[in-house]
Amino acid sequence: MMTAAPAAxxxxxxxxxxxRLLTTVLIVVGAMLLLFTLSAVVPGDPAxxxxxxxxxxxxSQRFIAEMGLxxxxxxxxxxxxxxxxxxxxxxxxxxxxxxxxxxxxxxxYTLILTFSAIGLAVVIGVPLGVYxxxxxxxxxDNILAFVSVAFIAxxxxxxxxxxxxxxxxxxxxxPVLGASRTxxxxxxxxxxxxxxxxxxxxxxxxxxxxxxxxxxEVMGEPYIRTSRAYxxxxxxxxxxxxxKNACIPTITILGLGIGRLLSxxxxxxxxxxxxxxxxxxxxxxxxxxxxxxxxxxxxxxVLFVGVNLLVDLSYSAIDPRIRHTTSDHGVAG
Amino acid sequence: xxxxxxAGNLLRRVCGTFIxxxxxxxxxxxxxxxxxxxxxxxxxxxxxDVMNRFAAPSLLHWLGTDHLGRDLYSRLVHGATVAMxxxxxxxxIALSLGTLLGILAAYLPxxxxxFILIVFDVIYSFPSLVLALAIVAVFGPxxxxxxxxxxxTLTPHFGRVARAQVLTLKSAPFLEAERILGASFPRMxxxxxxPNILGPLVILASMDIPVVITIEAGLSFLGLGVRPxxxxxxxxxxxxxxxxxxxxxxxxxxxxxxxxxxxxFTLFGEALRDAxxxxxxxxx
Numbered sequence: 001m002m003t004a005a006p007a008a009x010x011x012x013x014x015x016x017x018x019x020r021l022l023t024t025v026l027i028v029v030g031a032m033l034l035l036f037t038l039s040a041v042v043p044g045d046p047a048x049x050x051x052x053x054x055x056x057x058x059x060s061q062r063f064i065a066e067m068g069l070x071x072x073x074x075x076x077x078x079x080x081x082x083x084x085x086x087x088x089x090x091x092x093x094x095x096x097x098x099x100x101x102x103x104x105x106x107x108x109y110t111l112i113l114t115f116s117a118i119g120l121a122v123v124i125g126v127p128l129g130v131y132x133x134x135x136x137x138x139x140x141d142n143i144l145a146f147v148s149v150a151f152i153a154x155x156x157x158x159x160x161x162x163x164x165x166x167x168x169x170x171x172x173x174x175p176v177l178g179a180s181r182t183x184x185x186x187x188x189x190x191x192x193x194x195x196x197x198x199x200x201x202x203x204x205x206x207x208x209x210x211x212x213x214x215x216x217e218v219m220g221e222p223y224i225r226t227s228r229a230y231x232x233x234x235x236x237x238x239x240x241x242x243x244k245n246a247c248i249p250t251i252t253i254l255g256l257g258i259g260r261l262l263s264x265x266x267x268x269x270x271x272x273x274x275x276x277x278x279x280x281x282x283x284x285x286x287x288x289x290x291x292x293x294x295x296x297x298x299x300x301x302v303l304f305v306g307v308n309l310l311v312d313l314s315y316s317a318i319d320p321r322i323r324h325t326t327s328d329h330g331v332a333g
Numbered sequence: 334x335x336x337x338x339x340a341g342n343l344l345r346r347v348c349g350t351f352i353x354x355x356x357x358x359x360x361x362x363x364x365x366x367x368x369x370x371x372x373x374x375x376x377x378x379x380x381x382d383v384m385n386r387f388a389a390p391s392l393l394h395w396l397g398t399d400h401l402g403r404d405l406y407s408r409l410v411h412g413a414t415v416a417m418x419x420x421x422x423x424x425x426i427a428l429s430l431g432t433l434l435g436i437l438a439a440y441l442p443x444x445x446x447x448f449i450l451i452v453f454d455v456i457y458s459f460p461s462l463v464l465a466l467a468i469v470a471v472f473g474p475x476x477x478x479x480x481x482x483x484x485x486t487l488t489p490h491f492g493r494v495a496r497a498q499v500l501t502l503k504s505a506p507f508l509e510a511e512r513i514l515g516a517s518f519p520r521m522x523x524x525x526x527x528p529n530i531l532g533p534l535v536i537l538a539s540m541d542i543p544v545v546i547t548i549e550a551g552l553s554f555l556g557l558g559v560r561p562x563x564x565x566x567x568x569x570x571x572x573x574x575x576x577x578x579x580x581x582x583x584x585x586x587x588x589x590x591x592x593x594x595x596x597x598f599t600l601f602g603e604a605l606r607d608a609x610x611x612x613x614x615x616x617x
Contacts, residue, residue: 023454026451034455034467035467038470038471146351149352149603153592153598154596155547155550155595158570158591161570161588162588165581165584169577260460262460262463263460263551264462266462266463267555285466285469286556293466297464297467304459304460
């Protein structure tokens, strides 16, 4: 790797950021096209198919006007894109409220659930992984190898149902259903515990395995051997030098995993009857409220793509080697 | 013959570890239940016996009955058939389509390759369950829809790997030689490229089975996948969940069956990958 002049390096960074931004925009546009196409290729008369049995003449009328179904396709496409660009995600056909408002109401619940699950998984998973890597083939390492696969394999809505059965119904320790209506922090916290654990369990195993594998790889590097030879305390070597480098792959995987986590959050929200994006989409589907489905799905995609972009960029900030080696962002592997 | 010997060798290596053996046993149990469901089951899974709802486990009903008096054990066994047929057909479609597109992407001009990759990225950027929800919202739930949605979401997965494999293979001397000798493009792909890239793709496919089983069960649990009365593990969990206050048995046994199957296929897939990829094998 040659040393480039600072100007050239900044130039290269800009180009990298630019290409990632462009891909992100393309993905969002693609997702919008897909959502639009879905509403356009509906078999039969769209108003009756999408509204189902509830399609009273006036509701159909409103729906047709709302979706612009009476206009030619290109006009509708243009309207959809320009509305979304202005933050207008359409109108709920049933209540007549703007979809963006509905989403703004529930999105904090989903975000808090998702991020506390990730937080819990990191707080428990990373130390477990470090321990397993530094105590290879110990009893805990072997147990962890099996248990982590088990938690990764079992779907989180199944874990959610079991937690619900055990802690809420059989032991009657925790209130479960819904979010706190009073907004009291303590109550809301208690109601968050089970959904968070249900989402986090699989990730704890996943992160522990990942950290273990990358720690083992890093521990074999010459610079670790050198710092040991200098007589640095083992603790310092492990946590400061090895863990720091081992974290990089973990961050990427976490970013890519947000999508899966959001999918799982949908199911967990439904099991625990918590408000959130998942329940919003689910209810909209059962009410055949396509504008709400469209808006909420779009928001989920934007969230997902946005997080991935952030992760990619921060990743290249932490480790400048990335920019040189991966021109194609196929980190998924 | 050598391929058969290779497969036998591989199987022996998979069985060599605790994880591999456990996975293989579970996979075998699920497959037997799925293929021979009518004989493994003890009763007609759809026969109603409303007088006998929530019957406790007995010799007649091994796991008891559900809210309509249907035999739970038989429904579980038939659920395996649904899970396996959805998983295998969706993966077969995704594997063929993804491989085809991946190979094409590697050989097409850069512009088209870029286009295919962007389409892959767009699909990849949809959390699969959310894509499924959007599609089901329009077309309505059905088993076929589940297969199509899952196939679409998995295609980029195979496509990317296939493309990457072809790219590393493309400039190999033996392919250059074939080309100079005048082999046609289809012949090169079918006889030389495909056999060389299929291994990793098949392993990927085996690791995707539990993922598909989970998506199908999740969608069916939401009532957006397999339609009742067809017994799928997801619909069984949903039925049980609705009648949780009457009996916890249906939910628990159906969730356990689902967890058992996904765990088995995950363990098997990992053992298979470890057995094939010597680099990973060396790490443990």
